[in-house]
């Protein structure tokens with residue numbers, strides 16, 4: 001039986017997979033069972049920050065696997081402590097809680113907001129205001145936080161205590177937050193699953209100012225936008241605001257599972273002993289991977305991300321079959337004239353793996369994708385945009 005057949009028989013059918021089995025790779029290239037090579041413009045959905053099987057990343061984790069692969073949170077381990085220190089030094093945040101995924105990092109932030117709101121303002125102050133078109137995860141609570149109805153269907157009742165407001169309408173959001181006695185406002189600065197849509201700068205600064213004045217926590221979900229993806233270490237840094245809580249995951253450990261919730265000054269003591277926990281959170285191998293990734297996200301790399309971003313924007317602007325380009329850094333959405341799924345299928349046929357987000361082709365290449373590899377992928381994607389558009393008309 002082929003792997004596809006076994007998978008179809010035994011894996012719960014939650015993913016509509018492409019008929020391709022990836023067996024190996026290096027950097028921004030992956031290879032399937034037939035030996036066909038693809039340029040990877042998705043990075044496992046923004047996870048493999050420095051590509052597949054990167055040498056430096058491998059070295060960092062292999063040495064730790066030979067020492068201690070896991071220890072419970074009852075004891076101290078060095079990688080976990082050093083990673084928390086590095087995250088705080090790089091952001092100015094004060095404390096970190098480690099988990100294993102984006103949804104868990106958000107759960108940790110939401111629990112913290114409820115505890116803070118209740119203790120500081122009273123037991124009615126538990127609601128978290130999120131944005132329409134947002135995405136915060138798949139658990140029952142992070143689904144409730146996700147401002148997209150179609151994810152909610154079939155799973156009600158969801159966790160109460162969430163309302164959503166429109167992005168880029170600060171007055172309406174502020175009114176909602178006051179009406180519901182909000183404990184927190186939670187945003188993605190660039191809505192990823194929602195179609196790679198950056199929030200407007202005025203909106204983010206107004207919301208941040210409101211939160212500060214009213215002691216409502218500002219939570220920024222940097223699960224997809226974080227760790228260099230936007231051209232800054234975290235996307236909120238493009239907006240000149242200071243969140244109270246930052247959550248991140250995906251690209252942080254370059255391909256191993258990790259979630260991190262970062263707490264600013266105001267909430268640095270929100271949790272006490274026993275208030276939260278995780279068996280795997282802070283795993284030393286994952287922490288070593290993340291330390292290695294963060295050590296490489298320096299000004300040079302970020303400049304390079306911005307340069308490559310500009311290149312991609314320039315190439316797709318006014319290209320045939322392309323209506324618009326959105327995003328920031330190496331998180332880019334291409335609104336195509338033809339259906340995005342058809343363009344992605346064509347790209348795959350021609351050796352490039354791309355993602356979709358809503359009605360867009362979404363690109364999340366490795367942060368260190370070589371310029372010539374990026375150029376080749378851009379050529380193939382542009383050709384696909386034009387060809388599929390022509391066939392459609």
Ligand SMILES: *Cc1c(COP(=O)(O)O)cnc(C)c1O
Pocket residue numbers: 100101102103104106135136137138188192193221222223224225249250
């Ligand atoms: C992917 C994503 C999540 C969920 O992360 P998981 O690791 O899949 O739980 C949450 N928020 C945003 C913005 C994401 O892109």
